[in-house]
Amino acid sequence: MIAALYVEAGGAYFGLPGVDPWDEARDARKYAGPWPVVAHPPCQRWGRYWHGAPRKPHQHRLGEDGGCFAAALTAVRNYGGVIEHPKDSHAWRYFGLTPPPAAGGWVPADAFGGWTCCVWQGHYGHFAGKGTWLYAVPSDPALLPALTWGQSDSGPTPEMIERYGYAKARRVGRMALVGGKDKTRIRNATPPEFRDLLIGIARSAAREHVT
Incomplete structure (x- = not known):
């Protein structure tokens, strides 16, 4: 059994054997074991625009996520x-x-036995x-998997090039040509292969x- 923390209700971690999903209603900050975890703590206050939207900067303070990342870090270190x-x-x-280095590879992260890496989900x-x-x-660093390292191809698709031309499609990127709520949904989604x-x-x- 593993616990999936900070996941979307009814999303990719629901309905899987051996997975206990914790959505917003369950409040993953309260998780107290005993299972090891996969944690997706909210990232809005930790990313490029942690302070707020470009048109309305300085609305927020760095790291004010209600203690979600700190709780996730504690859970991973404990379990x-x-x-x-x-x-x-x-x-x-x-x-x-x-x-971690952008080129890839697992490197030691801290004094708590943690390891970190950079990987592109496009792979x-x-x-x-x-x-x-x-x-x-x-449980053993030797068990950490070798991943597909390096940046994945996120350039324009053939459909985008046909519709907008190569220059515009390349300039604005894939996500800029996805409209409305679909943009957030697609960006935030965890592909099944990466989830597994x-x-x-x-x-x-x-x-x-866990014993």
């Missing part, structure tokens, strides 16, 4: 597992974690590429952290 956050997340330096089915940082506490990878990392931590 094993993995945290997923956007590439260049300010949470890494805020909590004293070593930022695992994400439409937008989505550079991602992982923080994992495994994270679940595998969490399950590999179970032998030490």
Whole structure:
């Protein structure tokens, strides 16, 4: 069994055998074990626009996420597992974690047995590429998987080039040509292949952290 923390109600982690999903209603900050975790703490106050939208900056303070990332970090350190956050997340330096190299590879993150890496979800089915940082506490570092390292191809699709021309499609990127609410949904989604990878990392931590 693993616990999936900070996940969307009815989303990719629901209905899976051996997965206990914690959506907003359950409040993953209250998780107290005993299973290793896959954690997707909210990233709005840790990303590029942590302060607010470009047109209305300085609406928020860095890291004011209601304690979600801190609770996720505590859960992973206590019970094993993995945290997923956007590439260049300010949470890494805020909590004293070593930022991973963009080229890939697992590197030590802290003094708590944590390891970190940079991976692009485009290698695992994400439409937008989505550079991602992982923080994992495994039962044995040798169990951390070798991932597909390096930036994935997130350039224009053939359909975009045909519709808008190569120059515009390349300039604005894939997500700029996705309209309305679909943009947020697609960007935030965790592809099944990547979800299964994270679940595998969490399950590999179970032998030490769960008896």
